[in-house]
Amino acid sequence: MASQARSKARPPLHEFDLIRALQQRHGxxxxxxxxxxxxxxxxxxxxxxxxxxxxxxxxTEGIHFDLKTATLAxxxxxxxxxxxxxxxxxxxxxxxxxxxxAVPRRGTSRQVHQLYQGMMAACRPAKVKLIGGDTSASxxxxxxxxxxxxxxxxxxxxxxxxxxxxDRIYVTGTLGDSLAGLRLLQESxxxxxxxxxxxxxxxxxxxIQRHLxxxxxxxxxxxxxxxxxxxxxxxxxDGLSGDLRHICEASHVGAExxxxxxxxxxxxxAFANAHRFDPTALALKGGxxxxxxxxxxxxxxxxxxxxxxxxGMRIACIGTITSARSGIQTIGPNGKRRPLPITSYExxx
Amino acid sequence: MASQARSKARPPLHEFDLIRALQQRHGxxxxxxxxxxxxxxxxxxxxxxxxxxxxxxxxTEGIHFDLKTATLAxxxxxxxxxxxxxxxxxxxxxxxxxxxxAVPRRGTSRQVHQLYQGMMAACRPAKVKLIGGDTSASxxxxxxxxxxxxxxxxxxxxxxxxxxxxDRIYVTGTLGDSLAGLRLLQESxxxxxxxxxxxxxxxxxxxIQRHLxxxxxxxxxxxxxxxxxxxxxxxxxDGLSGDLRHICEASHVGAExxxxxxxxxxxxxAFANAHRFDPTALALKGGxxxxxxxxxxxxxxxxxxxxxxxxGMRIACIGTITSARSGIQTIGPNGKRRPLPITSYExxx
Numbered sequence: 274m275a276s277q278a279r280s281k282a283r284p285p286l287h288e289f290d291l292i293r294a295l296q297q298r299h300g301x302x303x304x305x306x307x308x309x310x311x312x313x314x315x316x317x318x319x320x321x322x323x324x325x326x327x328x329x330x331x332x333t334e335g336i337h338f339d340l341k342t343a344t345l346a347x348x349x350x351x352x353x354x355x356x357x358x359x360x361x362x363x364x365x366x367x368x369x370x371x372x373x374x375a376v377p378r379r380g381t382s383r384q385v386h387q388l389y390q391g392m393m394a395a396c397r398p399a400k401v402k403l404i405g406g407d408t409s410a411s412x413x414x415x416x417x418x419x420x421x422x423x424x425x426x427x428x429x430x431x432x433x434x435x436x437x438x439x440d441r442i443y444v445t446g447t448l449g450d451s452l453a454g455l456r457l458l459q460e461s462x463x464x465x466x467x468x469x470x471x472x473x474x475x476x477x478x479x480x481i482q483r484h485l486x487x488x489x490x491x492x493x494x495x496x497x498x499x500x501x502x503x504x505x506x507x508x509x510x511d512g513l514s515g516d517l518r519h520i521c522e523a524s525h526v527g528a529e530x531x532x533x534x535x536x537x538x539x540x541x542x543a544f545a546n547a548h549r550f551d552p553t554a555l556a557l558k559g560g561x562x563x564x565x566x567x568x569x570x571x572x573x574x575x576x577x578x579x580x581x582x583x584x585g586m587r588i589a590c591i592g593t594i595t596s597a598r599s600g601i602q603t604i605g606p607n608g609k610r611r612p613l614p615i616t617s618y619e620x621x622x
Numbered sequence: 623m624a625s626q627a628r629s630k631a632r633p634p635l636h637e638f639d640l641i642r643a644l645q646q647r648h649g650x651x652x653x654x655x656x657x658x659x660x661x662x663x664x665x666x667x668x669x670x671x672x673x674x675x676x677x678x679x680x681x682t683e684g685i686h687f688d689l690k691t692a693t694l695a696x697x698x699x700x701x702x703x704x705x706x707x708x709x710x711x712x713x714x715x716x717x718x719x720x721x722x723x724a725v726p727r728r729g730t731s732r733q734v735h736q737l738y739q740g741m742m743a744a745c746r747p748a749k750v751k752l753i754g755g756d757t758s759a760s761x762x763x764x765x766x767x768x769x770x771x772x773x774x775x776x777x778x779x780x781x782x783x784x785x786x787x788x789d790r791i792y793v794t795g796t797l798g799d800s801l802a803g804l805r806l807l808q809e810s811x812x813x814x815x816x817x818x819x820x821x822x823x824x825x826x827x828x829x830i831q832r833h834l835x836x837x838x839x840x841x842x843x844x845x846x847x848x849x850x851x852x853x854x855x856x857x858x859x860d861g862l863s864g865d866l867r868h869i870c871e872a873s874h875v876g877a878e879x880x881x882x883x884x885x886x887x888x889x890x891x892a893f894a895n896a897h898r899f900d901p902t903a904l905a906l907k908g909g910x911x912x913x914x915x916x917x918x919x920x921x922x923x924x925x926x927x928x929x930x931x932x933x934g935m936r937i938a939c940i941g942t943i944t945s946a947r948s949g950i951q952t953i954g955p956n957g958k959r960r961p962l963p964i965t966s967y968e969x970x971x
Contacts, residue, residue, distance in 0.1 A: 307673060307779070308779070308781060311782075311872070312712070312781055312782050312783075312872070313677060313707075313708040313709075313711040313712055313782070313855075313856060313857055314675040314676055314677035314708045314709055314711075314712050314714070314770075314772065315675070315676045315677070316673045316674070316675055316712070316774075316779050316781075317673065317674050317676065318673060318674075318776075319668030319669060319672065319673070319674045320668060323668065324656060324665045324666065324667060324668070325665070325666050325667075325668045325674070326663040326664070326665055327663055327664045327666065327718070327720060327753065327754060327769075327771065328662060328663035328664070328720075328754065329720040329721075329722045329754060329755060329756050329767075329769055330722065330756050331722035331723070331724055331756045331758050331765070331767060332758075333724045333758055333759070333760050333761065333765070334761070335760075335761035335762075336724075336758060336759050336760065336761060337758070358662075359662040359663045360662075360663055362662040362663075363661070363662055363663050363665070365663070369676070371676060371677075371678040371769060372678075373678045373679065373680035373722075373767045373769075374680070375680055375682045375685075375765060404676065405676060405677065405678060406678060407678050407679050407680045407767075409680050409681075409682055409685060409686070410682070410685050411682050411685065411765075412682065412683070412684035412685060412762070412763065413684075413761070413762035413763060414761065414762060416680070416682070416724060416760075416765050416767070418678075418680060418722045418756075418765070418767035420676075420678055420720060420722075420769040421663075422674075422676065423663065425665075427667075430656070430657070430665050432657060432661055432665075433660075433661050433662070434661075506662075507662060508662055523660070523661070
């Protein structure tokens with residue numbers, strides 16, 4: 274066994290032992306889990322009066338993350354948040370996680386445990402339970418493929434296809450922070466820092482945290498579903514311009530966005546200022562904010578905004594749904610309309 | 623867009639277009655599918671009176687497959703069969719597939735479609751529907767991470783922990799064929815063919831097919847569950863010695879195996895003969911046969927074997943469950959007992 278030759282500093286990765294350790298650390302079940310980690314398949318009791326939601330996301334080293342700018346715990350956290358965010362965008366409650374990992378030969382079981390610690394840190398606030406997975410070797414980098422199972426009351430999922438002409442377009446939180454955080458991490462790893470003095474340490478920390486530890490808007494998604502405010506919803510993983518396009522295509526509508534209305538954090542503004550970037554471009558282009566983009570009837574506009582304020586939820590109206598004919602446009606300060614370019618990140622471009 | 627610079631011979635991989643094409647080709651839903659490919663998460667109606675089964679498996683290039691010895695369609699087929707086999711081993715009915723792929727930059731959309739064609743070829747006989755996935759770029763090889771959702775009537779899953787002292791140990795089909803097929807593929811790709819004349823073309827084809835296109839024993843698993851013959855079950859993915867150990871550990875028992883009783887195909891015998899291998903060693907060590915290993919009460923032994931013959935199902939009794947104290951042993955032709963070495967394939971060793 275090659276693993277016996279390794280030093281103690283790099284504990285050997287023994288698949289069966291690893292599964293047993295994961296089961297002991299993270300496999301504590303809930304009442305609906307008949308069998309978690311440790312059999313051919315997990316067994317769960319399906320929810321009554323609910324639809325099941327299923328989503329899967331794959332993160333690959335060198336494409337979605339870089340060990341120079343993130344720890345394995347950060348990567349585990351972010352991969353999990355991305356999946357929880359998909360359930361949030363459907364107005365659902367995430368319940369179970371399955372994790373398939375490919376670990377490079379240089380990888381240690383300590384690193385695998387760090388990855389799991391990150392995943393569990395993202396799961397804990399949402400009470401999501403780890404019920405299964407697969408751990409394999411990789412000839413190259415790390416691969417993290419997660420599947421999350423959730424539930425939503427029958428007939429009540431927020432889908433992409435419900436936007437109607439005249440609906441208002443909203444986003445939660447602030448946009449562009451994750452991309453700004455990523456740029457900061459890339460700068461420090463390449464020692465090519467641009468005017469760092471112009472950005473305070475707390476703004477730096479905020480933006481980096483927003484990139485490494487994004488918060489899936491699970492509470493917000495459920496709130497929108499319960500109060501029936503949203504006619505359609507999606508999470509911002511590809512960037513505003515790309516994700517808005519998904520809603521428009523699925524709903525057969527167009528959209529008009531006011532870039533000046535896009536909510537920006539003061540940290541993002543300060544970052545853009547220090548780098549002489551347009552902060553709005555960061556917000557339009559930047560993916561992985563994991564905020565929710567949703568539409569709501571214009572009639573309920575005032576009620577929605579009042580209720581959101583009362584619930585302590587930050588939402589901003591950034592535009593209006595139009596007819597499919599006019600496509601997706603931005604309105605400039607002079608009222609001039611321009612087609613919104615697709616600037617979102619596509620992994621194959 | 624880099625993709626515009628590519629030649630027509632290598633169609634560009636455009637993620638959104640790819641999703642749309644997959645949705646059109648493979649996304650035809652069933653009555654229980656509210657939303658398949660094309661939203662943040664898939665939505666399905668959970669089954670009544672059933673438990674849900676969930677399993678995930680990750681296959682990586684260079685570890686689980688090699689494009690020198692398998693086409694992408696074969697890889698898609700085999701990855702799917704591995705997951706269906708996990709559901710089969712629980713006595714369940716597989717229902718839905720989610721596919722997460724990482725595609726190297728040299729990969730074409732034609733290759734991605736081939737991979738999906740292989741997956742769908744494995745899904746079709748079991749009526750499994752593709753409901754979601756994720757397609758991403760990879761800096762290195764291909765990664766295929768699949769999740770299958772199945773169902774089994776409440777309280778009726780075949781688990782690993784039900785084996786009792788005195789139970790008989792059975793396997794379906796024949797063992798060792800997949801490893802023999804893999805060796806044949808590796809030999810032809812390295813042009814290091816060992817006495818090929820000693821193996822007929824039909825034996826060769828049979829063994830290679832058993833490796834590239836294994837059949838998940840979905841019908842057999844359900845038959846065992848319906849007739850209540852099995853006290854425990856697992857699928858043979860790691861190899862007999864490793865998988866039997868899983869049953870013994872989960873059930874807190876030991877086992878005695880008669881190597882001479884392990885069912886071997888005539889092709890496997892011919893291969894072993896041509897290579898001067900012990901065919902039983904191939905059967906004990908070889909993983910990925912995706913046959914079922916199960917235990918059944920000694921009382922029902924005759925009834926089970928009669929019923930299996932009647933149903934046209936090939937099963938063989940290969941040993942007996944003993945107490946945990948005696949561990950896992952083989953019985954030689956002279957009646958001598960020896961501990962069974964762990965020779966199964968672990969990806970980290």
